[in-house]
Amino acid sequence: MRIAVTGGLGRIGRAVVAELAAHGQESVQVDVAPTREQCPGYRRADLRELWQAVDALDGVDAVVHLAATGLPDSHTLHPRLAEGATFTVNATSTYNVFRAAAMHGIQRVVWASSETVLGPPFRIAGPGHLPLDESHPVRPETSYALSKAIGEELARHFAHRYSMTLVALRFSVVMDRMDYAALSEYWAEPERGRWNLWSYVDLADAAVSCRLALTAGLAGAMAVTLAAPDTLSDRPTAELLDRYWAGVRVARPLGTFESLQSSAKAHELFGWRPVRSWRDNDG
Template sequence: MRIAVTGGLGRIGRAAVAELAGHGFETVQVDVAPMREQSPGYRRADLRELWQAMDALDGVDAVVHLAATGVPDSHTLHPELAEGATYTANSTSTYNVFQAAAVHGIQRVVWASSETVLGPPFRIDGPAHLPLDETHPVRPETSYALSKATAEGVARHFAHRCAMTLVALRFSVVMDGTEYAALPEYWADPERGWWNLWSYVDLADVAVSCRLALTAELVGATALTVAAPDTLSNRPTAELLDAFCPAVKVTRPLGTFESLQCSAKARELLGWRPARSWRDTFAG
């Protein structure tokens, strides 16, 4: 099975390519960034152009779409311009990838949405309930989050119009083993983690979620939370709730350090079982 990984030279893209290659998939890395070394598995494309997306997806069986621009640069003179550029780039690229897949008859697209569609950084409204899950209202607060929420709507359109299967993975903040050593600094100020409910997910587990979503028995458009089962905090979850959001409805009992983002649906539908925690770094 030949998989196009868009954003294939990015952080998650490289991990996804390695994960897929390790499980017998052939991969094509699609990216606007140039690749230094020659590689038959690399196709340069700016996905903001439909024709480039169509060329890039020619001859592949499925797509893992990860290409995107991140949060707008807060140092620009007119932040609204950067916000507009983020929204337009991500919405257009994702539409183009879905459309190109439809044109080529590609049935399965796995793609990166984001935890932010549900409200982080919660500057306007707090969470409607906790833990955050797929029943929580979608209410993006930034142009980046809006681009992901828009793309979830576009995914439903392609599922409806072209009978495609599109799996949106709502990643939490992606971290890897090199970053966990800095956590004691983060713990010193628990307010730092409130914006996304002290949530994270390990890079290797994210790559596994991409692979599982390619073959899971699903139809139509599905959106799934992809977060580690524990928080990044060294404080019990009940303590964090009391300190930062005592009035928010908690829908079920939570474990001592349990995450406030619930990935039970990804576990059920993909068989995804995150295996890595920052706690492994500090154990022993």
């Protein structure tokens, strides 16, 4: 199977390409960024243009769509305009990738949504219940989150119209060893993690989720939460809840440092279990 990884030069994209290669799968890195590195399958494309997306997906069997832009770049644009740019890049690119996949008859697209579709940073309304899971209403509070929520709607359309399978991975903040080394600052101010419930997902686990979702027996459009099994905090989850989210309904008893996001559906649908934690990091 030949897999196009859009955003293939990005942080998660590189990890996915490595994960696929480790399992004997060939990938094509599609990215707008130029590269001088040796990337045998590299195809440069700006996915905001449909024709470029169509060219980029020629001859592939499945797609991992990760290309997107994150936080607004306030250095180059007024922040409000930058928010609009984030939305436009992400929503347009996602439409174009799904559309190009449909035109090529590609049946499986695994793509990066975000935990933010469910409400983080929770400035307008707090979580409806905890742990956060797929039964929680979609309530984007930013243009970035809205672009991902629109992507999920687009996925439902393409699944309905072309009988494609599109798996939205609602990643929490992706972290790795380098990030874990800097956690002491984060612990000094526990309120810093309140916005996303102190959640994260390890980069290598995120890459594994893409590989598993590519081949699992699934049909239609679906979205799943992907978070590490524990919080990023050094404080017990019950203490964080009491101090920062008192009054929010907690659906079940939680372990001492258990995550406030549940990835049970990803396990049920394609066997993904987050196995890496910052707590295993030897520094």
